[in-house]
Amino acid sequence: MERIRKGKENMATIFALSYQMAKANFKVRNEGSYLGVIWYLLNPISYFVVLLFLGGSIYNNSIPYYPAYLLLGLIMFNFFLSVTGSSSLVISGNKNFIKSIKINPLTFIFANILTNIFSHAIEVILFIIVLLFLHINPIFVVFYPLIFLCLCLFTTGISLIFATIGVYVSDWQNVWKVLGSLLWFVTPVFYVIKKADSAIGHINYVNPFFHFLTIARNLIIYEKAPTLFSVCGIIAFGIVTFVVGLYIFNKKARSFAENI
Amino acid sequence: MNTQAHKNRIEVQDVSKVFRVKTKGTDVALSHLAHFFQDSKKKSYIRVLNNISFTVAPGEILGIIGKNGSGKSTLLQIMADVYSPNSGSIVRNGEVFYLTSMGIGIIEKLSMKDNIFLVGAIMGMSQKKIKDIYNQIVDFSELGDFVDMKVCHFSKGMIGRLGFSISVFCLQNRMTEILLLDEVFGSGADFEFEKKAIKKMEELIQGGATVVMVSHSLPTIEKYCDRVIWLDKGNIKAIGAAQDVISKYVA
Structure with a gap:
């Protein structure tokens, strides 16, 4: 009991x-x-404008409410990339x-995640404005x-793992830059996967991001209820990753001070 | 009944500490990968502390002296639970606070007011408690006209005043039982403020807390410490009454 109370107080x-x-x-x-x-909005807006232009003029997509x-x-x-991208330097950056x-x-x-949540909230407001503009409820x-x-x-969860790696591998940020951009192209952020049994469809089946995006888009833009399977999927992805991340981080946290 | 009061505040027993020395480039991803296949990791180690044992009684003020690199700060950091020892044990009976600089975490791009709340939080104070002592901090620092000014416009001495005021009032308010001071005594501000700061510092360390202080200023150590440890290359070379150890040290 005492331990739980202490733990609560610590949290x-x-x-x-x-x-x-x-x-x-x-x-x-x-x-x-x-x-x-x-300045926060400038990054998503510039990507948005460029991709919107490309999407409209190059591959003539048929995605409704593109x-x-x-x-x-x-x-x-953007939220995911910006949190994980900075997380590998969080520990060494706070060395003092x-x-x-x-x-x-x-x-x-x-603190790093909260900072990004603040700016994400502003982006969500921008998104709502776009919805209104498109006459979507x-x-x-x-x-x-x-x-x-x-x-x-x-x-x-991912950023806890990256922060731990970042203590021992000082250039992990560069590795993640490459991997992160691969993930960005694999995930249907600006395109749509037409055939589920294509190579990219199979990859995305295990890509958590595919499921996060699909559920959010279907629900908010297309007013379609998600399947129970995919809802359980994202909850499981979230909890498992968090628990694993926390375990790895806590296991190594004792020795951070002498390794940075 | 009285066993609690007689208990030592800190008991350090046979503590040793070894650090891994990093050579250039061992920390990058490719070198990790290369080592993984070669399995030829050459690690070098440095022994910083060697079987250190001592105790600190409640209310005692203990000084630690020694040359640069003798392990003084590492010893404090182990006592503060920043590092874990490789062998040996530490018992702490009471809350420990380790202070290595006045005003840690001051962000120059924020206003003085924001900084008081931020640094206070870093020092473990709740926002409500900081509100309670906010006026005391501002009054003591004598910077009342600048509360909304960004700290980057402050002079070095003004930052010293601010850092000192926040740290000392937070410490005083936390009522920490064990205070570990690493080369912090005074504020680095002008003569007049420094006098005031030292008086405040005396109030703090003589207020009943158990204090372990590392300092190169022998007069400070001699003036305040009951006992002194002389560390040399990670070993205790002498331990005893302040004057005796200091006279051996300077000889």
């Missing part, structure tokens, strides 16, 4: 501190003004803290937090 401190750190990061990045928010389809895929993938004060290193991982966005929760667990 509360970790979350409180990571929230403060994320807030500070966010303030620094925006230089204290709301205009800075525009702008919404594309933007939702982009912002979800880890070596000089007793802070649970989970704090830095959560945005009511189903209310389900998005549930899908996002699974995505968040999955992303946290």
Whole structure:
């Protein structure tokens, strides 16, 4: 009982501190003004515009409501890439803290994710505007937090693993840059998989991102209920990845200080 | 009944610490891959602490002196649970706080007010508690006119004042039982403030907490410490009353 209470207290401190750190990061990045928010939107918007143009003029796609389809895929993938991309440097970047004060290193991982959640929220608002523009009823966005929760667990799990690797492999970021862009092309972010039994269809069957995107798009844009199988799939992907990540991270966390 | 009070605050027993020394380039992905196939990892190690044992009684102020690289900071970091020892054990009876610089975590692009809340949180204070001592911190630092200014516009001395004020008031408020001070004494600000800072520091370390301090300033060690440990190349060369050990050390 005492252990559970202590654990709860620890988690509360970790979350409180990571929230403060994320807030500070966010303030620094925006230089204290709301205009800075525009910079967050610039990246997804520029991709969005280019791909929209390509999608419309090159392969003449027949995806209904393509702008919404594309933007939702982009912002979800963008969140994942930007969290995981920075996570391998989170521990070494906070070297000064880890070596000089007793802070649970989970704090830095959560702070990184929270910072990205703030900016993701702004992208979601942009997405809702696009939905309204396309005369799609945005009511189903209310389900998005549930899908996002699974995505968040999955992303946290991966970033815990990457943060641990990053302590021992200093250039892991470069490795992930290559792997991450492969994943980006394999996942139907800006295209659609027409044949499920093609090579890419088979690959995507085990690609968690394919399922995250499919469920979110079907539900929010096309108002189609997801299958029970795929819902269980993303919940399982999320929880398993998170638990594995947390296990690896906690196992190695004791020796972070002397390896960075 | 009284066993609790007589218990040592810290018991360090046979602690040894070995660090792996990294050579250039051993940490990159390709070298990991190459080593995986070659299995010829050449690791070199350095022994930093060698079977260190001592105890610190409640309320005692213990100083640690020694040359650069003698293992003083590593010993404090092990006591603070930042590093784990390779062998030996540490018992801590009470909450430990390790302080290696005043105002750790100050972000220069944030305002002074934001920094007080951030650094306070890093030092383990809740936002509510920081609110309670906020005015005390600002008053002590004498920087009341600059609370909304970004810290990057501050002078070095002003940052020193800010860092000192936040750290000391947070420590005082946390009522930490064991304080580990690594080369921190004073604020690095002007003479007038420094006088005030040292007085505050005295209040803090003589307020009943158990203190272990590492310092190169022998007068500071002599003035405040009950006992002193002289570390040399990871071994205890002498331990005893402050004056005796210091006179051996300077001889």
